[in-house]
Amino acid sequence: MYLLVNPRGSKLWRIKYRIDGVERKLSLGTYPDISLAEARAARDAARRQLTHAVDPNAAKRQAGIEPSIQASNSLASVAEELLEKKARVGLAEPTLEKMRWFVKLIGAEFGKRPVTDITPQELFVNRNSINGVSGDGGANTLTINTDHLVGGRSSF
Numbered sequence: 228m229y230l231l232v233n234p235r236g237s238k239l240w241r242i243k244y245r246i247d248g249v250e251r252k253l254s255l256g257t258y259p260d261i262s263l264a265e266a267r268a269a270r271d272a273a274r275r276q277l278t279h280a281v282d283p284n285a286a287k288r289q290a291g292i293e294p295s296i297q298a299s300n301s302l303a304s305v306a307e308e309l310l311e312k313k314a315r316v317g318l319a320e321p322t323l324e325k326m327r328w329f330v331k332l333i334g335a336e337f338g339k340r341p342v343t344d345i346t347p348q349e350l351f352v353n354r355n356s357i358n359g360v361s362g363d364g365g366a367n368t369l370t371i372n373t374d375h376l377v378g379g380r381s382s383f
Contacts, residue, residue, distance in 0.1 A: 228270045230258055240266040242273060246282050253283050302345060303338035306330040 231239045240255035255261060255269045273283040310326055330338075337345055 228255075228266060240269075242270050244273065244277055244283065246277065246280075251282070251284060253287070300341045300343065301339050302342050303330070303334055305342050306334075306338075 228240065228242045231241050233239070238258035240258060240261055242253050242255065244251055244253065253273055255266050261269070276283045276286055310323065310330070313326065314323055
């Protein structure tokens with residue numbers, strides 16, 4: 228681990244490592260934003276990754292990509308894609324309107340969450356608390372439709 232001082236005065240914590248015989252460098256952050264203790268902890272984490280044959284740079288890139296992937300897999304975005312697909316297939320407009328209404332109902336509670344984080348149990352528990360749905364018929368319809376959106380993962 229070393230501190231790289233650029234000609235303009237910026238200071239960066241870096242480590243050199245080898246993976247598959249190729250020397251690589253990993254930036255740990257800027258000094259003084261990252262203290263020596265934090266840089267050492269990051270270095271140790273990178274060494275642990277290397278012992279498991281994981282490239283620390285690849286892991287760092289993956290960690291940066293994951294939030295954007297999860298954001299694109301929100302219930303609202305997946306539902307919108309489904310609606311667009313159904314419209315291209317030629318579903319009747321009243322059916323599309325009903326689907327849009329349904330997505331609007333569940334969007335308030337679940338819209339921003341990743342689809343993989345939503346469980347059928349949550350949908351079941353919250354089916355009666357969603358505004359605009361009353362009686363068993365509406366609640367049962369709601370559960371059936373949400374099963375389609377989350378991939379039919381019913382486990383009760």
